[in-house]
Amino acid sequence: MQLSNLTISSIHNSFLKKEYSAVELTTQILNYIKEEDSEYGAYLHVMNEDALKGAQEIDLMLARNDDLPLLGGIPFALKDNILVADHPSTAGSKILKEHGASYDATVTKKLKLAGAVIVGKTNMDEFAMGSSGENSAFFPAKNPYDTSRVPGGSSSGSAVAVALGEAVCALGSETGGSVRQPASFCGLVGLKPTYGAVSRYGLIAMASSLDQVAPFARNTMDAAFAFEAISGCDPLDATSKKDFSFHAKQVKDFSLESLRGLTIGLPKEYFIPGITKETQKEIDHAITTLKSLKIKFKEISLPHTEYALPCYYIIMPAEVSSNLSRFDGIRYGTRGEQTALRGMYDRNRGDGFGKEPKRRILLGNYVLSAGYYDAYYLQAQKVRSLITTDFRNAFREVDVILTPTTPTQAFKFGEKTKDPVSMYLSDIFTVPVNLAGLPALSFPSRSSESLAGELPVGVQLIGRHFDEATLLGVSKWYEETVSESKM
Amino acid sequence: MITGKDVEHYAELGRIAITAIEKKALAKDFEKILEYVKKLNEVDTTNVIPMNGGVFFYNRLRSDAVDLERRSDKVNETARVTHSFPKSKDGYLEVPPVFTE
Numbered sequence: 001m002q003l004s005n006l007t008i009s010s011i012h013n014s015f016l017k018k019e020y021s022a023v024e025l026t027t028q029i030l031n032y033i034k035e036e037d038s039e040y041g042a043y044l045h046v047m048n049e050d051a052l053k054g055a056q057e058i059d060l061m062l063a064r065n066d067d068l069p070l071l072g073g074i075p076f077a078l079k080d081n082i083l084v085a086d087h088p089s090t091a092g093s094k095i096l097k098e099h100g101a102s103y104d105a106t107v108t109k110k111l112k113l114a115g116a117v118i119v120g121k122t123n124m125d126e127f128a129m130g131s132s133g134e135n136s137a138f139f140p141a142k143n144p145y146d147t148s149r150v151p152g153g154s155s156s157g158s159a160v161a162v163a164l165g166e167a168v169c170a171l172g173s174e175t176g177g178s179v180r181q182p183a184s185f186c187g188l189v190g191l192k193p194t195y196g197a198v199s200r201y202g203l204i205a206m207a208s209s210l211d212q213v214a215p216f217a218r219n220t221m222d223a224a225f226a227f228e229a230i231s232g233c234d235p236l237d238a239t240s241k242k243d244f245s246f247h248a249k250q251v252k253d254f255s256l257e258s259l260r261g262l263t264i265g266l267p268k269e270y271f272i273p274g275i276t277k278e279t280q281k282e283i284d285h286a287i288t289t290l291k292s293l294k295i296k297f298k299e300i301s302l303p304h305t306e307y308a309l310p311c312y313y314i315i316m317p318a319e320v321s322s323n324l325s326r327f328d329g330i331r332y333g334t335r336g337e338q339t340a341l342r343g344m345y346d347r348n349r350g351d352g353f354g355k356e357p358k359r360r361i362l363l364g365n366y367v368l369s370a371g372y373y374d375a376y377y378l379q380a381q382k383v384r385s386l387i388t389t390d391f392r393n394a395f396r397e398v399d400v401i402l403t404p405t406t407p408t409q410a411f412k413f414g415e416k417t418k419d420p421v422s423m424y425l426s427d428i429f430t431v432p433v434n435l436a437g438l439p440a441l442s443f444p445s446r447s448s449e450s451l452a453g454e455l456p457v458g459v460q461l462i463g464r465h466f467d468e469a470t471l472l473g474v475s476k477w478y479e480e481t482v483s484e485s486k487m
Numbered sequence: 488m489i490t491g492k493d494v495e496h497y498a499e500l501g502r503i504a505i506t507a508i509e510k511k512a513l514a515k516d517f518e519k520i521l522e523y524v525k526k527l528n529e530v531d532t533t534n535v536i537p538m539n540g541g542v543f544f545y546n547r548l549r550s551d552a553v554d555l556e557r558r559s560d561k562v563n564e565t566a567r568v569t570h571s572f573p574k575s576k577d578g579y580l581e582v583p584p585v586f587t588e
Contacts, residue, residue, distance in 0.1 A: 085567060086567065086570075098573065099571065100567075100570065100571035101567075101571065102564055102567035102568040102570070102571050103564055103567065194542075195541035195542050196541065196542060208541075209539070209540045209541045210541065235549055238548070238549075239540070239541060304530070306526070307526060307527055307529075307530055309523075310523055310524040310525075310526045310527050311524075311527060313520060313523070313524050314524055314527070321501060325501075325502075328502065335573070342502075345502040346502055346503060346504040347504050349501070349502055349503045349504070350503050350504030350505060351504075353503065355509075355512075358498075358501075358503055358505070358509070358513070359513060359516055359520075361501045361503065362494065362497040362498055362501055362503070362513060362517070363497075363517065363520060364501075365497040365500045365501050366493075366497050366517070366521075369497075369500075375528075376524070376527075378537055379527050379528070379530075379532060380524075380527060381537030381538055381539055382530075382532035382535040382536075382537045382538075383527055383530050383532065384537070384538040385535050385536055385537060385538040386530065386532070386535060388538060419519070420516050420519065420520060421519050421520060421523050424523075437541045437542035465542065
């Protein structure tokens, strides 16, 4: 069994045909992690015992001939900022290195109910702040296509685990591109759901108005199955949308006629000189492929695009400075030896947080300060409004928007650590989507077999609010076309 | 212009102890980031309503009632909370004394 080729449907069928058991699959994955992961650093914590226990339950169901749910026995990895009861969740930070979750996040609960086997918690940039995985307080995860390069971030370990076959699917979290960007760097499908489509309960918050739990998969249907399992209204998250439900069947049934009825927009502001030749070539290849399916294309304009990243770097730190105040060594975090209260806070937080969280907390305090609030924070909220309106106007003309996911392919370790702004720029095409609360998906321009030593390039599709089905539908057709023609 | 003193002030607001080296580096980073975000001032936002959440949704409230199903979970949750805490005793969290002689 080639672990990195498995899909949810293929595993499900193998279980039903008794080609292998859930315990055998889980054991093989756990062994693979044990042997290989020290080289790639995808996992921070492996849940050997619980994973095997979960797999045993699935095998019992199979022995009893009970109906096996589709996700039954499917190995999943969870980013370390998503809570799994009785297991550590460090969010990639030293300040939480001793923190164990006392409850399951809603997405965790939903995956468990669907029968998925959670194999472990994955590496990440500290508190989901970063675009390379290099901000992990423990060790950086490495890109499976070239270990001298970053896998992207902040959900770096989840991407690496799925690309390697150390999990079949994984959950990450998105605030400004933290799933789409690593999906693009690691040749995966990454789906950022509409704000409100997935519960955030039990996700360690970074910027609450932008955060969303998001799945990684090696193909479109697996991403759809994972999204089906985790989405839906949750009374424990007041921002989760009432009456929203998504069914993977919508994607399976997405017909060629529906595909041909679509108009895809190409926003001229996204095709900028900063895009590398290699990336541009792959985007052109994707457009040509979709045109061969007789989809209409149209040039559009999203005039406020260039303001999205500066806007994000005001709103996000403002929310960070507030959300991270709970990590003080008393309510959460590691308590030092200091006894005087004030000094204790300062020390616990000074010692516990790494460079990037400190930078963002301080920046957040700055933009929220009296005298700067109107100039920075309020202005950013207004610009956010304009960015959202740009998208709304565009979706009157087109059904889906296509852009590169990132301006470049995976970059080298250390390439962008010196200058924070250069690191921030790698999210330039993903951030606007989070500001507008829209769904977006990154899919690889080529199948992994046809890369021939090249690094993967991600294509981004952006859709209307709660229209994940169309994005997944386009991606599914693309995948089929590419695999038939061996492109 | 962001000075070391400014950085100190915002670190203090955030209750974060920073070293002299960090202070210098942060001042430099701040400069760069603020220079970058300054771009927003180019945008005319007269009469624009600020967007202060993930989407233009209304807040959804739920009744303040005990959910019995969740309550049964709570028994386990108490044990889990004490377990996840560095020190605990008989179902209570153990912390250094607040009042001493």
